[in-house]
Amino acid sequence: MATPKLAPFTGDEITAYAMKQIEPDVVAAYPITPQTEIVMNFSQYVADGKVSTEMIPVESEHSAMSACVGAACAGARTMTATSANGLALMWEILYIAASTRLPIVMPVVNRALSAPINIHCDHSDSMGTRDSGWLQIYCENAQEVYESIILAVKIAERADIQLPVMVCQDGFITSHAVEGVEVFEDKAVKDFIGEYKPRFSLLNVEKPVTVGPLDLQDYYFEHKRQQSEGITNALKVIPEVFKEFEKAFGKKHDFVDGYRLDDAEVAICVLSSTAGTARGVVDNLRDKGQKVGLLKPRFFRPFPREAIAKKLSHLKAVAVLDRSEAFSGEGGPLFSEVKAALYDEKSHPSVINYIFGLGGRDIFEKDIEKVYTDLLEVAGTGKIKEKIHFLGVRD
Amino acid sequence: MTKKGWKDIPIGGLIEKGGTAKEYKTGDWRTFIPVKDEAKCIDCMICWVYCPDSCIKVKDGKMTGFDLDYCKGCGICASVCPVKCISMEKEKK
Numbered sequence: 001m002a003t004p005k006l007a008p009f010t011g012d013e014i015t016a017y018a019m020k021q022i023e024p025d026v027v028a029a030y031p032i033t034p035q036t037e038i039v040m041n042f043s044q045y046v047a048d049g050k051v052s053t054e055m056i057p058v059e060s061e062h063s064a065m066s067a068c069v070g071a072a073c074a075g076a077r078t079m080t081a082t083s084a085n086g087l088a089l090m091w092e093i094l095y096i097a098a099s100t101r102l103p104i105v106m107p108v109v110n111r112a113l114s115a116p117i118n119i120h121c122d123h124s125d126s127m128g129t130r131d132s133g134w135l136q137i138y139c140e141n142a143q144e145v146y147e148s149i150i151l152a153v154k155i156a157e158r159a160d161i162q163l164p165v166m167v168c169q170d171g172f173i174t175s176h177a178v179e180g181v182e183v184f185e186d187k188a189v190k191d192f193i194g195e196y197k198p199r200f201s202l203l204n205v206e207k208p209v210t211v212g213p214l215d216l217q218d219y220y221f222e223h224k225r226q227q228s229e230g231i232t233n234a235l236k237v238i239p240e241v242f243k244e245f246e247k248a249f250g251k252k253h254d255f256v257d258g259y260r261l262d263d264a265e266v267a268i269c270v271l272s273s274t275a276g277t278a279r280g281v282v283d284n285l286r287d288k289g290q291k292v293g294l295l296k297p298r299f300f301r302p303f304p305r306e307a308i309a310k311k312l313s314h315l316k317a318v319a320v321l322d323r324s325e326a327f328s329g330e331g332g333p334l335f336s337e338v339k340a341a342l343y344d345e346k347s348h349p350s351v352i353n354y355i356f357g358l359g360g361r362d363i364f365e366k367d368i369e370k371v372y373t374d375l376l377e378v379a380g381t382g383k384i385k386e387k388i389h390f391l392g393v394r395d
Numbered sequence: 396m397t398k399k400g401w402k403d404i405p406i407g408g409l410i411e412k413g414g415t416a417k418e419y420k421t422g423d424w425r426t427f428i429p430v431k432d433e434a435k436c437i438d439c440m441i442c443w444v445y446c447p448d449s450c451i452k453v454k455d456g457k458m459t460g461f462d463l464d465y466c467k468g469c470g471i472c473a474s475v476c477p478v479k480c481i482s483m484e485k486e487k488k
Contacts, residue, residue, distance in 0.1 A: 101407030162406060200409060208413030215408050222401035223408050230406070 006180030011142045011169045014181050015081065015107045016041030018149040020051055021189040024105075025076035025196070028056035028067035032086040033119045034171040035109040039081060061086040065093035072102035073211050075201030077153070079104065083171060084111035084125045091129070097164045098133025099227060100212060101199070103156035104164040106134075107149060110272070110323075111171040112359045120360020121171040123271065124324040127300075127333045133227055135165040135234060136301040138271040140257075142179040145169045147251055148298075150184075153193045154241050160233045162199060170273040172360065184249055192248045235302045255304035257296040258311045260286060264293030266349075266375035267312060269338055270321035271297060274356075274363055278321075281368040292372050300334070305341040312338070313345040316379035319371045321391070323357045331355070331388045350378050356391040367392055421448070425468035427483040429461050435480035442472035442481065 009017060015038045019027065027046075031039040046055040054076075058064045064080050072078045082090060087108060097104050108126050112118040126136060137152060139145040145167065152165040169175055200209050215223060235255075242253045257275070260282055261267055268278050275296035285292045295311050295318075297304060312318050320339070322332020330336060331353035342348035354371055357363050371391065378384055405411060438458050443451040450466040452459045461472075473481040 099407065100409075199407075207411075210410035210413060210415040211408070213408060213410055213415060214419065218398060219404065219408075222399070222404060223406070225401040226404075226406045229401075 004182040006182055008178050009142055009146075009181045010037065010176050010178050011145050011174035012037035012109065012176065013041055014142045014146045014183075015149060015167075015169070016045065017183065018146050018189075019079055019107075020045045021184075021186050022077075022079070022150065022153055022193060023051045023190075024053055024079040026054045026056065026068070026071035026078045027080060028058055028064045028071065028078070029080045030058050030061050030064045030082070030086060032061070032083045034111055034121075034175045035081050035083040035086070035107070037175070038107060038109070061089040062093060065090040065097060068104050069093060069097050069100065069102060072097070072104055072198075073100070073200075073202050075198035075203060077157075077196040078102070079106065081107040081109070083109040084113055084119075087125045087129060088113060091132075094129055094132040094134060094164075096212070099223070101162040101227070101230065102164060103153075103162055105149065105152045105156055106164065106166050107145070108166045108168045109171045109175045110168050118359040119171070121173050122323045122358045122360065123168070124358075126166055126168050127324040127326070129166070130301060130333060133163065133231075134301060135161075135163055135231075135299070137165065137167050137299055138297065139167065139169045139174065140273055140275050140296060141174060142169075142177075142181045144298075145174065146181055146183065147245070147249070147253065150189055150192065151241060151245055151253060154244065155234070155238055157193075157196060158237060158241070159199075160237055161230055163230050163234065168272065173273045188248060192245070231302045235304065238299075238302075253298070255297070255299045255307040256311055257298055259294040259296070261293035261295060261311055261315075263291060264315060265291040266317045266319075266372065266379050267293040267295055267315050268319050268321055268368065268371055268375075269295045269297065269308075269312065269334065271300070271323065271334065274321060274323065274368075277363060277365060278368050281365050281372065284365070285369070285372055290372065290376065292375075297334070300337075303337055303341070308338060308341045309345050313342060313348050315349040317350045317352070317375045318342075319352050319354055319375050321354045321356055321371070323355075325355050325358065335388075350382070350384050352378065352384055352387055352389065354389045354391040361392050363392055420464045422462075422464045422466050425463075425466060425486055427468040427470060428463070428486040429466065429468070429470070429472055429481050430484050431458075431460065432480045432482070435478050437478055437480075439477060441475050441477060445471050445475045447471065
């Protein structure tokens with residue numbers, strides 16, 4: 001097999017490049033660190049006439065998402081991008097986009113939420129939106145970001161899903177580091193996503209519709225029931241999109257990405273770029289004969305419960321690493337859901353939680369090694385001394 | 396009217412026709428009702444300009460009354476009327 005041709009891109013640059021290849025009808029966006037370069041690069045493509053996209057520079061993220069909702073209702077293939085407080089400012093409209101079943105695709109460059117003010121990576125922004133009805137894909141590196149954005153368009157627009165998708169990458173770590181990315185031909189991307197056929201269009205005067213009506217005790221619940229079905233359907237049919245993607249580009253995708261798990265006794269479960277660091281640690285510890293593995297969920301919404309349970313239930317101990325704190329007093333969001341995912345299994349591992357990397361605090365191999373050491377102790381003794389840990393914080 | 400189940404309605408709250416706001420009579424939100432003194436009205440149409448719900452009825456250049464299906468009783472017409480021919484009275488329901 002020929003060596004793939006790699007070109008240098010940062011996570012932000014490859015996001016803008018993917019958007020160029022997708023060439024949405026409308027992009028409405030507001031720049032915010034560390035997503036800025038996405039908007040900057042994409043605006044350049046528009047200014048240079050490389051795309052025919054209608055670019056709407058708005059005055060806030062609330063307006064960005066509102067313009068996206070309007071454009072999507074007009075029948076446009078629509079994209080935007082944001083980070084942190086920008087995502088927080090979109091809040092109200094995120095729910096409206098999902099509930100109106102608009103297949104908007106939004107790259108999210110994960111960044112800590114204020115206060116105190118911080119511009120660096122953690123997942124508190126997108127994790128806070130986990131109940132908004134958007135699908136969420138978390139990416140380890142620039143290659144995954146690129147492929148996931150193309151995948152997301154196809155998933156969002158499927159007639160049996162019709163839901164918006166966030167494609168998350170780690171702020172600065174992925175968004176600003178240059179990596180080699182294998183890009184596909186423009187035509188191959190266009191062929192894969194196909195022509196957008198909207199469910200309805202406000203511009204179609206032949207078929208007038210009412211969008212976003214008042215919906216009280218009589219029908220609101222039915223619409224929410226449909227939305228729930230949309231998420232359940234997403235779990236069922238996304239694997240079909242994985243197959244189509246593999247057929248088109250020869251690249252495999254799945255809900256979860258397991259590494260050296262089959263004969264493992266303990267494992268770390270973590271999202272995004274930290275999975276890359278953990279993979280290296282797994283290899284080092286394996287060389288020393290320790291039976292350790294790694295699970296990187298690719299999707300958090302829909303939550304791939306079965307895939308996670310299948311990969312983790314045979315283990316003795318699992319550590320879930322959360323790059324956000326849910327402030328429930330019971331650990332981070334990934335921990336809560338992974339633990340719940342294992343509850344229905346006949347046997348399940350001990351599960352502990354590590355909250356790490358808040359506000360861009362670096363996580364090193366030695367930190368991850370420490371987690372594996374703790375896990376092997378839990379596996380050996382069968383006892384959990386402490387359920388929730390804070391990894392890399394000063395006492 | 397039998398209400399439809401979740402499998403039988405379009406997703407996302409879509410209604411497959413336009414102009415549906417007309418079918419929702421917001422007039423029943425009203426507490427106060429505008430009452431016009433015909434003798435004082437000069438048909439200046441200032442109430443027509445200001446009414447936020449387009450509820451001032453006009454025919455042949457004359458102000459002929461209020462569309463009570465949609466009038467929410469806000470009282471703006473009474474407030475802007477230069478000859479004070481509109482008064483807001485508590486509606487008996």
